[in-house]
Amino acid sequence: MLSQREILSTLEMLKNENLDVRTVTLGINLLDCASQNLEKLTRKIRTRITHYAANLVSACNHIGQKYGIPVVNKRIAVSPIAAVGAAMSSTQMVAVARVLDEAAEAVDVDFIGGFSALVEKGMARGDMALLEAIPQALTETQRVCASVNVASTKAGINMDAVLRMGQAIKQAAQLTADCDGIACAKLCVFANIPQDIPFMAGAYLGIGEADAVINVGVSGPGVVKNALERALDTNDQLDLGQLSEIIKKTAYKVTRVGELIGREVADYLNIRFGVVDLSLAPTPNVGDSVGEIFQSLGLLSIGVPGTTAALALINDAVKKGGAFASSRVGGLSGAFIPVSEDLNISEAARKGYIGLDKLEAITAVCSVGLDMIALPGDTTAETIAAIMADEMAIGVINNKTTATRLIPVPGKKAGDSAFFGGLLGQSTIISVNNGHNPNPFVRRGGLIPAPLQSLTN
């Protein structure tokens, strides 16, 4: 027999604290669709996606209703298109992106990830074509997301790729200037990209994965915040160790929900279950913010001194609780700090509590990186590449995933507002130190060597 407390506390999490399954992402392997003929390639891709994903949305809705848990987003991640379409030109790559977009629309998913390349050590022909195609592909499509892994702890940082991505971001922003450069919101640049991320824009299906797999992204910053505030209402003398314990227990509950839903959807579709990504992913809604957790812990705002320590505490507790709850944890798994997507962080940027330097600093202890940051439109490609290189270095040296999703908003300057809409939110444009001067460092190109794995101080 369930207790009244167990039932009512679950309902409270669902109805008032924004507990949900943020995404169920179906990974689909497209590697055997490869062809030198564009028509054959796109036909196979379309058939493969519509076959595997035909019932994804209805399955998620059915299981969501059964448990009373909304599955907010249903998404698809495919094999890196740079490998699948290695024989394609950049123009043909754009055509492949259009087919991905159409297939996603046909099965009613909101995003499809995997317009991706893994170039941490070097760029093959297909990789070059894909990188060149990214700005146009993201402009012409609504649902396609792109990601490029330019660095890893084993390989170092491919600075040629970093500079190319800086140029691609500028170009993508210009092509979507009438929407504040929104194409850039669908483009992530990574170090140490995991193969099983369910969250966009970084989702793709890794080379080592099966034909099809269900990965789940859970969220729940509102649940964590409310759990902390309830505990502090009862005893405001709780120390940080005790508050960490509360976050850990809450992360356990949130992760269990994700695992239950993920396994059931996977069974329903007769597809193997992959991982739960136990990230705290905010939305631009009140009560669904990672930034608010910092205030619950006693900070004036995210960004003030103490932020990095608080984030380290949060991230570690989330991982510990999640790892205990599920034996299949993967993806990014940590707290996201997407500036425009989190009302509280966006507000902290507007008030000047947090800037680019502090955002970069805190990525040393969280997942994932400089996420959804609006920059002045005159920030040069070189400067964007340099910001990315800094972020990649944090990931490479600390043996963790880091990424950037930067949006140089055309025609706007620091302090202006950028509007992306929906889950992408809005943000004050953050100033960049020396943002439009030449940066010969990144123009040198080459490979920053892989770091030593000993002498770790």
Added chain:
Amino acid sequence: MDKAIIAILGHDRPGIVAAVSKILFARDCNIENVSQTTLQFIFAGIFIISMPADLSEESLRQTLTAALAPLGLDVHITLFEAMTTPVSPPQSESYIVTTKGPDRKGLVAGISEVIARFEGNITNLQAVFKGGDDPGDNIMIYEVDVPPQTDQQALYQELKKRAQELALDIDIQHRNIFEAIHRI
């Protein structure tokens, strides 16, 4: 060996279970199951016992009544035949139906009628009505076994429709979600 169900009802006070079990032990009865609860200030306890062959129902009733009536407790005994083969429960899915809303007459009757119409078996019901319009003060929680042949969509829709008629906020969820979240 015969079995009996003994129901004890009355004002709650310390020592009720001790008093009943002491008598049962003295009369060589074996307690097989006990369930007890307290609703507001009323104790309700149900004991399933096996009885020795030489003990009659009437004799046990007299003994229990003599001891418990002074404590303000009512005693009810019903005999039944011990089952020789266990009966497996029918296959079903277990759902939790929770309602909140202003107190009024007919809430339990209204919701349980829909559940019965769809052949759902209520295995546990916790209902607290403190009165008034605060939804949090008036809660019903049904644990319901739903047979596989039941049209679950139709059951969902009918329950939601009935809840709307009764001005109740209703949630219907598979039991596993609560176990997943709260139990290791």
